[in-house]
Amino acid sequence: MAQQPAKPATTFRAATKTTQPDTPVNFIFNKDNYVMFIIAIAIVAIGFVLMAGTTDIYSTTKIVVAPVVVLAGFGVGFYAILRKPATKA
Numbered sequence: 001m002a003q004q005p006a007k008p009a010t011t012f013r014a015a016t017k018t019t020q021p022d023t024p025v026n027f028i029f030n031k032d033n034y035v036m037f038i039i040a041i042a043i044v045a046i047g048f049v050l051m052a053g054t055t056d057i058y059s060t061t062k063i064v065v066a067p068v069v070v071l072a073g074f075g076v077g078f079y080a081i082l083r084k085p086a087t088k089a
């Protein structure tokens with residue numbers, strides 16, 4: 001019979017876990033950003049409700065006030081997204 005080549009001896013090392021120090025998780029937004037964003041959504045919703053308004057198509061509320069309120073809500077939303085959270089020293 002033919003002899004098979006000897007297999008090299010393999011040694012298994014115990015896997016060592018390297019523990020990293022606990023670093024705090026830094027989120028992009030903080031609570032103030034989320035609160036402002038919720039306020040912005042509410043302002044936009046109020047603007048759309050004002051647009052639905054009465055049956056008069058040419059009312060000042062539908063033509064002027066409601067679009068301004070909606071745009072103000074979008075402005076607050078953009079500010080809430082772009083605002084950097086305050087860093088704690």
